[in-house]
Amino acid sequence: MSLQTSTPVLEVESLKKHFVMTGSFGKLGGVKGVVKAVNNVSFTIHQNETYGLVGESGCGKSTLSRTLLKLISSTDGKVKYANKDILQLKGSELRHVRRDVQMVFQDPYTSLNPRQRVGQILEEPLLIHSIGTKKERMEIMSDMLEKVGMQADHFYRYPHELSGGQRQRVGLARALVVNPKILILDEPVSALDVSIQSQIINLLEELQAEFNLSYLFIAHDMGVVRHISDRIGVMYLGNLVEEGPTERIFQHPLHPYTKALLSAVPVANPDYKRERIMLKGEIPSPFDLPSGCVFHTRCPFAEEQCKTEVPQRTENAADHFVSCHLYH
Numbered sequence: 001m002s003l004q005t006s007t008p009v010l011e012v013e014s015l016k017k018h019f020v021m022t023g024s025f026g027k028l029g030g031v032k033g034v035v036k037a038v039n040n041v042s043f044t045i046h047q048n049e050t051y052g053l054v055g056e057s058g059c060g061k062s063t064l065s066r067t068l069l070k071l072i073s074s075t076d077g078k079v080k081y082a083n084k085d086i087l088q089l090k091g092s093e094l095r096h097v098r099r100d101v102q103m104v105f106q107d108p109y110t111s112l113n114p115r116q117r118v119g120q121i122l123e124e125p126l127l128i129h130s131i132g133t134k135k136e137r138m139e140i141m142s143d144m145l146e147k148v149g150m151q152a153d154h155f156y157r158y159p160h161e162l163s164g165g166q167r168q169r170v171g172l173a174r175a176l177v178v179n180p181k182i183l184i185l186d187e188p189v190s191a192l193d194v195s196i197q198s199q200i201i202n203l204l205e206e207l208q209a210e211f212n213l214s215y216l217f218i219a220h221d222m223g224v225v226r227h228i229s230d231r232i233g234v235m236y237l238g239n240l241v242e243e244g245p246t247e248r249i250f251q252h253p254l255h256p257y258t259k260a261l262l263s264a265v266p267v268a269n270p271d272y273k274r275e276r277i278m279l280k281g282e283i284p285s286p287f288d289l290p291s292g293c294v295f296h297t298r299c300p301f302a303e304e305q306c307k308t309e310v311p312q313r314t315e316n317a318a319d320h321f322v323s324c325h326l327y328h
Contacts, residue, residue: 008044009214010068010101010182015041015077017060017067021287033287037063039238040077042313045182048208050215052229052246054222054261056283060238061218062106065186068216069103070094081182099129102175106187108167112159118145118170119155125178144173147210149203165196169203176207184216189224201228222265226250231319234258237284237294240313244320254322256299293325301326 017038037060045051053061066072068079070086079086086097105111112121122141126132132140145155148169159167168188175183185204189197201224208215219225225232225246232249234242234257242255253259256277263277279298284290290297296306303325311323 007047009047009081010045010216011078011080012041012043012068013078013080015064015067015079016075017063017072018075035286036238036289037286038067041235041238041240043233043240043243045214045216047214048212049230050208050217050228052225052232053216053218053235054220054225054232055235057220058283058286059235061220061235062186064235065103065184065216065218068184069098069101071103095129099125099178100180101182101184102178102180103184103186104168104171104175104188107191108164108171109159111171112167112174114159117156117158118150118162121159121170122174122177125174129178131178140177141173144177147207148173148176149199163196164192165199168192168200172200172203172207176211179211180213182214182216184218186218187220188217190219190221197224204228222261234261237286237289239294239323241295241324242322244317248317248320252317252320254316254320254327255295255324256301256326257295293323 015038016036019035019037021032021035041064043051053064055061063072067074068086070089074087077087081097081101084093084097086094089097119141122144123137126137126140131137141155142152145152150166150169150173154162154166159170162170189200192200204215205228207213217225217228229246231244232246233240234249234255236257242249242253242258249258250262253262260277260279263275281298284294284297290307292308293299293302293306293311296302299306305325309325311325311328313321313323314327315321316327
């Protein structure tokens with residue numbers, strides 16, 4: 001089925017998150033600037049799809065992920081799930097949506113309560129959502145631990161007694177015990193060794209097939225994103241500059257920033273010569289973003305128009321979108 005005719009499970013429309021920075025005395029110190037961490041970002045995630053979100057550190061990926069679940073408040077925009085705008089929900093309605101849309105954080109150590117055993121960590125979301133009796137919860141937790149590759153004796157251990165990979169498996173199990181529909185994965189393997197990364201990626205693919213899950217997979221490693229993602233969105237300074245099917249993005253990148261990112265990805269063939277695109281200049285300050293296209297200060301193809309006009313999102317090929325004056 002074409003993505004253009006299938007029904008999205010999550011729709012993000014013109015999402016914005018701006019941070020107002022004040023002086024040393026808060027409001028009395030005056031406004032020093034506005035950081036546009038997420039600026040007018042739109043995308044959709046479809047059933048059983050993995051949508052990869054990539055970009056340099058500081059581009060707004062993690063802020064976006066937390067805004068989606070209203071862990072931090074948004075400035076503007078909509079996040080639609082099951083015909084409801086998550087950003088407008090409160091109380092029990094918001095809690096119900098958070099059962100269906102779960103999050104796995106980057107650092108598996110700091111995201112787990114160090115004073116709780118694994119069993120307590122897994123039971124907490126079940127208690128919050130009033131799922132099952134004590135016996136039923138024990139069965140759910142034991143089954144989920146097995147599915148993520150953990151042993152029965154891990155149930156009674158503390159996070160500090162586990163390895164990094166094991167802690168991330170516990171984080172996955174905690175998200176999955178409530179039977180969600182969507183997982184937001186915020187750089188879930190970046191803190192792990194390479195060998196453990198591949199194990200977690202393979203586990204994610206197995207779990208997706210078994211539970212019919214949809215993923216928002218956030219990362220800066222293009223190789224990992226290519227392996228697991230069906231579609232990719234590329235972010236730069238809070239803006240989504242390109243979006244499309246994974247292989248098309250890798251084979252036919254359009255935006256100069258995407259081309260620069262891909263040129264840095266190592267290739268297995270030592271005889272293959274790829275032109276390395278080196279971006280010149282410093283990344284602009286988030287307090288003072290450039291006018292027009294935010295990438296024009298580093299873009300080798302920038303023209304006068306780029307300095308004054310914000311490029312519009314256009315469809316260059318089927319399901320392949322880019323925000324760049326070169327393609328208008």
